[in-house]
Amino acid sequence: MGLAEKFASTPVRDLNLREMPICDVGATVKEAVEKLQEARVGCAMATEDGKPVGMFTEGLLRESFAQNPGVIDETIAAHMAAPFPKVYLDDTVDMVLAAMQANNTRFICVVDADEQIVGLTGQKGLMEFVAEEFPRQVMVQRIGDTSTTNQREGA
Amino acid sequence: MAESNQPPIPDDEFADPLENYDAPDYADPLEEALDTRRVSDLQAQPCETISVDTTVADAVKKLATIHHACLLVEEGGRLAGMFTDRDLLDRVVLEYQECRDQPVHTVMIPDPVYVSESDSPAAVLAVMAVSGYRHVPVLDADGMIAGVVSPRRITEFLLEHSPSE
Numbered sequence: 001m002g003l004a005e006k007f008a009s010t011p012v013r014d015l016n017l018r019e020m021p022i023c024d025v026g027a028t029v030k031e032a033v034e035k036l037q038e039a040r041v042g043c044a045m046a047t048e049d050g051k052p053v054g055m056f057t058e059g060l061l062r063e064s065f066a067q068n069p070g071v072i073d074e075t076i077a078a079h080m081a082a083p084f085p086k087v088y089l090d091d092t093v094d095m096v097l098a099a100m101q102a103n104n105t106r107f108i109c110v111v112d113a114d115e116q117i118v119g120l121t122g123q124k125g126l127m128e129f130v131a132e133e134f135p136r137q138v139m140v141q142r143i144g145d146t147s148t149t150n151q152r153e154g155a
Numbered sequence: 156m157a158e159s160n161q162p163p164i165p166d167d168e169f170a171d172p173l174e175n176y177d178a179p180d181y182a183d184p185l186e187e188a189l190d191t192r193r194v195s196d197l198q199a200q201p202c203e204t205i206s207v208d209t210t211v212a213d214a215v216k217k218l219a220t221i222h223h224a225c226l227l228v229e230e231g232g233r234l235a236g237m238f239t240d241r242d243l244l245d246r247v248v249l250e251y252q253e254c255r256d257q258p259v260h261t262v263m264i265p266d267p268v269y270v271s272e273s274d275s276p277a278a279v280l281a282v283m284a285v286s287g288y289r290h291v292p293v294l295d296a297d298g299m300i301a302g303v304v305s306p307r308r309i310t311e312f313l314l315e316h317s318p319s320e
Contacts, residue, residue: 002182003189004317033248042241058240059224061248066219069251097313106289106306123289123306126313131284 006133007094012087015096016128017110017119020045023076025053029064030072032056043107045117046080052117054080057107086111089118093129096121188316194279194293194304195272197312202292202303204229207236211247211262212255214238225290225303228263232299234292236263241289269294272301276312279304 001009021035021044032044042058056076064071064079071079085103087095089112099108106123181187204227205214218226218240228236238259246262247254254262269292270278282291283306295301 002186004183004185007313007317030249033244037245042244058244062215062224062240062243063219063222065243065248066215069248072248094317097310097317100310101307101314104307123283123310124287127280127284127309130280 003130003133004094007097008092010093010129011089012091012093012096012110012121013089015093015121015125017121017125020109020117020120022047022117023056024048025077025080026075028073029056029061029076029079032076033061033072041120043120043122044076045084045109046076046082052084052109052111052115054082055084055107055109056080057105059105081105084109087121088113093126096126100126183318185313185316185318188312189277189280190275192276193272194270194274194276195301197276197279197293197304197308202227202300204300205238205259206230207258207260207263209259210255211251211257211259214259215243215247218243223305225305227292227300227303228259229300234267234269234294234300236260236265237267237288237290237292238263239290264288267292270304272296276309279309283309 018041019039021039021041023032023035023044023046025046025048035044036042036058044056045052046054046056054077056079060079060081085099085105085107086109087099089110096108100106100122107120108122110118110121112118179190181190203217203221203223205217207228207230214226218224218238224240226238227234228238242262242264268282268286268288270282272293272295279291282288289306291304292300293302293304
């Protein structure tokens with residue numbers, strides 16, 4: 001099966017989903033930044049009464065912070081993307097690709113049929129998928145200025 | 156021209172060294188493009204660069220002005236580092252008063268993993284998947300900065316070469 005066919009037939013649930021940090025919509029930007037740092041991801045979901053209402057990303061932080069470094073004391077409500085890009089667990093991987101391009105984002109929220117947050121995917125998950133499914137094409141590549149033999153196990 | 160000491164090989168004894176070579180068999184156009192195209196085909200331009208001496212405050216302003224998530228940091232035209240949204244998040248936002256007037260090299264990623272213009276797009280995917288970098292600098296044959304492959308560009312590449320329904 002080819003790569004494009006894999007994209008079109010593999011459900012999102014088969015990707016290595018990352019845990020989505022959750023912040024209350026009333027949390028400050030500073031609190032959200034601390035959560036992102038702790039989780040080592042660039043995106044958090046803002047919730048209100050437990051329901052997802054918007055997405056706060058490092059890209060949105062960049063735009064807001066450059067305008068006014070004081071935004072770190074404001075709530076994330078004014079600095080989040082709403083509505084936010086999402087896919088369902090049973091959607092296929094090519095829909096992640098399409099959602100990333102349509103929304104010009106690296107982060108896509110994954111929800112279940114009840115609209116509950118299941119995890120986070122996006123560019124990283126997609127690249128990992130390609131590398132795992134097609135190691136002959138991807139994993140034999142030289143990375144950086146290290147010689148290939150130095151990167152290979154047993155070399 | 157010097158003459159070879161080797162006697163000519165009769166035609167019936169010649170063995171083609173590529174006789175057993177199997178050309179790569181690609182399952183679809185996307186796999187073929189990943190393997191056979193070059194990073195130079197990815198249109199890794201424009202890329203924005205700043206000097207290692209640029210202040211953190213100016214680097215942050217530039218990122219926001221051009222609406223890019225990544226600046227390449229150069230020293231004498233050569234790649235010295237990379238300053239991205241993630242560096243802003245991890246090392247700048249909560250310590251801004253202390254670091255705003257510092258040079259950007261104090262908060263950048265030094266010596267980032269890069270690809271060459273002649274590498275295949277699969278090499279970019281390998282860097283993104285294995286090293287975890289989302290922006291991959293591109294160097295030319297002389298080791299000078301030639302561009303950067305962004306997540307958006309690699310997504311476009313995957314879509315461009317995926318067979319349409």
